Amino acid sequence: xxxxxxxxxxxxxxxxxxxxxxxxxxxxxxxxxxxxxxxxxxxxxxxxxxxxxxxxxxxxxxxxxxxxxxxxxxxxxxxxxxxxxxxxxxxxxxxxxxxxxxxxxxxxxxxxxxxxxxxxxxxxxxxxxxxxxxxxxxxxxxxxxx
Amino acid sequence: xxxxxxxxxxxxxxxxxxxxxxxxxxxxxxxxxxxxxxxxxxxxxxxxxxxxxxxxxxxxxxxxxxxxxxxxxxxxxxxxxxxxxxxxxxxxxxxxxxxxxxxxxxxxxxxxx
Numbered sequence: 526x527x528x529x530x531x532x533x534x535x536x537x538x539x540x541x542x543x544x545x546x547x548x549x550x551x552x553x554x555x556x557x558x559x560x561x562x563x564x565x566x567x568x569x570x571x572x573x574x575x576x577x578x579x580x581x582x583x584x585x586x587x588x589x590x591x592x593x594x595x596x597x598x599x600x601x602x603x604x605x606x607x608x609x610x611x612x613x614x615x616x617x618x619x620x621x622x623x624x625x626x627x628x629x630x631x632x633x634x635x636x637x638x639x640x641x642x643x644x645x646x647x648x649x650x651x652x653x654x655x656x657x658x659x660x661x662x663x664x665x666x667x668x669x670x671x
Numbered sequence: 672x673x674x675x676x677x678x679x680x681x682x683x684x685x686x687x688x689x690x691x692x693x694x695x696x697x698x699x700x701x702x703x704x705x706x707x708x709x710x711x712x713x714x715x716x717x718x719x720x721x722x723x724x725x726x727x728x729x730x731x732x733x734x735x736x737x738x739x740x741x742x743x744x745x746x747x748x749x750x751x752x753x754x755x756x757x758x759x760x761x762x763x764x765x766x767x768x769x770x771x772x773x774x775x776x777x778x779x780x781x782x783x784x
Contacts, residue, residue: 537696544694544725562756569727573695635728635764642763 527591527602528554535579535588543590544569547601550592554599555664563643564601564662570636571603571658578607578656598646599664606655673697675722676704684780685713690722693730701730705737714746717779726757731764738770747771749779 529550533539547568548561556564568590575588589604640647640658648659674697675690685708693701708716716737720726738748749771752758761767773779 537694540695541692565725566727566760569694569725573727573729576695635732639728639760639763 528594529592531590531592532587533590535576535584535586537573537576539588540569540572540576543572543588547590547592550594551599551601551662551664554594556599556662557665560662564599567640567643567647567660568601568603570639571601571660574636574658575603575605575607575656578605582607594664597664598661600659600661602657602659604655604657608653609651609656674700676700678704678708680713681717681776681780684715684717686717686719686776686780688719688722690724692725693723693733694725694727695729698729698733702733702736705733705740709737709740709744709746714741714744716741716746716748717773717776718748718750719776719779720750720752720757721754723752723754723757726760728760728764731760731766734770735766749773749782751776751779 529546531543531546533543544565548565551561551564552558572588572590578584579586579588584606586606589602591602591604593600593602637649640660644660644662646661650657650659673691674693677688679686679688687704687708689701691697705716718734718737734748734750741748751773752761753774758767758772761770761772771779771782773782
């Protein structure tokens with residue numbers, strides 16, 4: 526079972542909450558302070574992508590984030606429920622088309638590029654039920670003091 | 672921490688001072704600000720990111736969008752940033768080759784190439 530699980534409505538304003546919780550749990554799990562910025566950014570990118578996929582596909586269900594503390598590593602799984610075809614569409618980067626309200630989905634691929642650049646251990650899977658981004662970092666839990 | 676934005680003019684440059692977090696929620700505000708400046712005829716922008724605590728790919732997308740807009744008017748968009756954790760995101764995405772990044776607002780304002 527995950528150490529901490531989050532489920533949040535697929536709205537941009539909740540991505541920050543996911544970042545803060547993930548960083549707090551990662552710190553407690555013993556992830557190096559120097560790496561916490563990467564954890565925060567990577568989980569933010571994964572959640573942003575999931576929110577974009579849910580919004581653009583009209584998926585009402587929440588985005589899932591599982592924070593898993595193991596003996597020597599800390600893992601994060603971010604799951605969406607957008608069908609695979611939606612997640613693998615090649616989209617143009619950047620914010621074009623003036624007047625378009627949002628370019629959330631256009632940044633999905635740049636988000637993946639950031640995750641791939643940041644995280645050594647990352648696995649991205651998707652099927653017709655949705656996708657999951659799994660990422661992990663080394664962790665060394667602090668000894669419990671008497 | 673939300674996003675804070677303020678603008679001021681130095682010569683023909685418009686300085687956009689950004690503070691706080693630029694992410695999927697706040698990036699639209701930055702986009703609106705950049706679009707408004709370009710629509711009002713400010714084509715030489717300096718985005719001061721020294722007060723930015725967090726930047727993600729959504730924010731990068733908005734900056735790239737801003738760059739394309741000013742370039743359409745033969746303008747420029749320069750960044751001011753000394754923070755390693757922010758610079759790292761530009762490096763990972765290869766955007767250090769796209770944006771002129773300066774160590775201070777003074778440098779960015781006096782830069783001409």
